[in-house]
Amino acid sequence: MYRVLFVCLGNICRSPMAEAVFRNRAEKAGLAGSIEIDSCGTGDWHMGKPPHEGTRRILDGQGISYEGMLARRIRAEDGERFDLLVAMDESNVAAIREALGSDTKAEVVRFLSFVPGARLTDVPDPYYTGDFEETYELISEASDRLLAHLLEAGKIKTAAI
């Protein structure tokens, strides 16, 4: 089992969108049983809340489930449990390192680092931009790229037929 944790600031806009979209792509590829997917925030303002209305509207429009997803804050043990921590922006990377300390075994990466030639380095925060569509387009592309990367790198394997 390969474990991926998506991380943003509030865990109500970007990282829950990434969790739901990436899980949907993994399910479509028949890889749901090989990957554990979760999300969290580095801040604690929205703990226990479902995804933001804007994120829910996008996911509903795409027919992607977010059932049971509730915001939580990053925990020290996330650095031990997860193989890959995927940050939405550079400030998330810094906050993750601060929360987990330097001895975490997990790899910490920016989500858009998986998109070659991406015009942005950070996934814009729709909590401030209001543009959930733009954020979805970036998360959608990055999810496909991340899945392809994990397969190519041999981190996850397609079931033998």
Ligand code: 4NP
């Ligand atoms: P997210 O967006 O990090 O994509 O979930 C935010 C949500 C809430 C806040 C900031 C960003 N906030 O300050 O409450």
